[in-house]
Amino acid sequence: MSATERELHEQHRTMTTDLAAQHGRVKAFDPDNAEFDGQYTALVERAEELLAFEQQLPARLAEPQRLRSASIVRWAWRAQTALAAALIIATLALGRTGWWLVLLIPHLLATLMGWSITVTAQRHRQQRALALALQGQGVLVILVVLGMLSPWWVIAVVLGWLGIGALSEDGPAGQGVKK
Template sequence: MAGTEHELRERHGDLTRALADQYARVAALGAGEAVPDEAFETLVERAETLLAFEQQQLPGRLAEPQRLRSQKVIFWSWRAQSGVAAVLIAMVFFFGHTAWWLVLTVPHFLATVAGWSLKASPKDHRARRAAAIGLHLLGALVVLVVLGVLSAWFIAAVLVGWAVVGVLSADGQEAAK
């Protein structure tokens, strides 16, 4: 499987030249002559091969380096936020905050652990990477609310943030299956 962009361009050029060569052979037979079935079938086969390469293989292979970077961001973001949530749960008890903050921190922890299974497919890796980055903003907001820097009214912003992260994370889940 070709990996570099240069190899992909070479493969595309080879397929294009093969199609053009076969077309030239068919066209050289003349307008009045009957085209042999084998020559026409070869022309159609080469055209289908080129189309399949352009539509199915090429986009995925070109997107692979970006998808791999997105996969790393997604992998570590969800795990890091799980760690932050676990520390927040411990801090609630350590600093003697009211147990009501567990209503915010425990679901945050469970949701981030559930996000560990997310994968980046070629079609949805950008949305998932955006969700992972948004998750860090959401985590910072949760930390600020739990530590009392922001008012408890910002829990509404946390809920909206979770809705946004959830939608961005789930967009491609059905397509990936």
């Protein structure tokens, strides 16, 4: 258990203990007693604080993982942008046919658009997996462009782009990634 998790669980335990103690104080007073209203109000306030804390708890517990995923996603898309630029330069420098630019320029533009992906707490694991799949896609692009695989593998590259793009986009397939 991380320090953050421990602190959050300790804070929850403290709030629960305080609520139970406040409940005990309310039960000690007769409802007709003048102090009963003040104690009861304090009980309700503590209960509302605990409920608000419990609603935020899942997101707060997931935050360290989300931050790690955000870093992975950010650098994966940036690495693919650098790869696409390097492949464009290599293709031109090696005198390869200009037709490879039809494959590489859209790859470059798509990876530039990926820089704006917001990693959400609900989908950070899926977004991290997509970023890692993008790296595999990049290896496939390298192998095809440099001639290590048959040009027929362009079909796999395009299908990979469609899959990664569909799952990274807003809508039913991507389920709400904010860009």
